[in-house]
Amino acid sequence: GAGVSQSPSNKVTEKGKDVELRCDPISGHTALYWYRQRLGQGLEFLIYFQGNSAPDKSGLPSDRFSAERTGESVSTLTIQRTQQEDSAVYLCASSSGALYSNQPQHFGDGTRLSIL
Amino acid sequence: DQQVKQNSPSLSVQEGRISILNCDYTNSMFDYFLWYKKYPAEGPTFLISISSIKDKNEDGRFTVFLNKSAKHLSLHIVPSQPGDSAVYFCAASAGYNNNDMRFGAGTRLTVKP
Numbered sequence: 001g002a003g004v005s006q007s008p009s010n011k012v013t014e015k016g017k018d019v020e021l022r023c024d025p026i027s028g029h030t031a032l033y034w035y036r037q038r039l040g041q042g043l044e045f046l047i048y049f050q051g052n053s054a055p056d057k058s059g060l061p062s063d064r065f066s067a068e069r070t071g072e073s074v075s076t077l078t079i080q081r082t083q084q085e086d087s088a089v090y091l092c093a094s095s096s097g098a099l100y101s102n103q104p105q106h107f108g109d110g111t112r113l114s115i116l
Numbered sequence: 117d118q119q120v121k122q123n124s125p126s127l128s129v130q131e132g133r134i135s136i137l138n139c140d141y142t143n144s145m146f147d148y149f150l151w152y153k154k155y156p157a158e159g160p161t162f163l164i165s166i167s168s169i170k171d172k173n174e175d176g177r178f179t180v181f182l183n184k185s186a187k188h189l190s191l192h193i194v195p196s197q198p199g200d201s202a203v204y205f206c207a208a209s210a211g212y213n214n215n216d217m218r219f220g221a222g223t224r225l226t227v228k229p
Binding site for chain 2: 004006033035041042043045048056091093102104105106107108109110112
């Protein structure tokens with residue numbers, strides 16, 4: 001499809017394991033974003049990529065969280081040594097990324113992560 | 117820091133009536149504002165936006181109003197339909213870099229038949 005694709009859609013894992021979440025943005029979108037939404041809460045910004053670079057990593061909650069993007073396309077968000085508080089829906093969005101250009105972000109359906 | 121605030125976590129209206137969702141912001145540099153709609157198990161979808169050079173933008177049943185002096189915007193849905201039941205997120209960015217977008221916590225709208 002032409003939208004943002006995220007995989008897996010659901011992930012259940014044991015505390016302490018590492019998880020990797022994947023995002024395929026809309027083709028041609030240079031900007032890519034990761035957000036987290038905990039149960040009953042709003043969207044929490046995690047990290048943003050412009051191309052393959054991440055100018056803003058300020059939202060990453062701890063050093064257990066990392067993200068990369070390659071080929072100005074696919075991005076992976078990795079959570080090491082998962083904790084129960086990491087349970088949330090992780091949303092990816094992309095946009096054209098052009099500065100001085102007001103463009104909405106387009107979201108994927110998210111990965112629902114449950115840490116047992 | 118909560119630069120975008122939606123103080124009403126939920127709103128319930130009768131079908132056919134007007135729904136008014138409110139949003140306040142603190143950063144005077146914000147000049148691009150958006151509303152997103154989110155159904156369960158789906159990602160947010162873009163609904164409507166407004167630039168700070170305007171005070172109103174209308175798209176069908178949806179109208180967004182911006183009051184810059186009050187740092188307040190609102191989304192009006194009229195007439196409301198049961199299919200409008202969803203969580204609505206307000207978002208804002210500074211136009212020179214709209215990649216830095218801040219979201220409110222969302223308001224759950226329920227439209228009763």
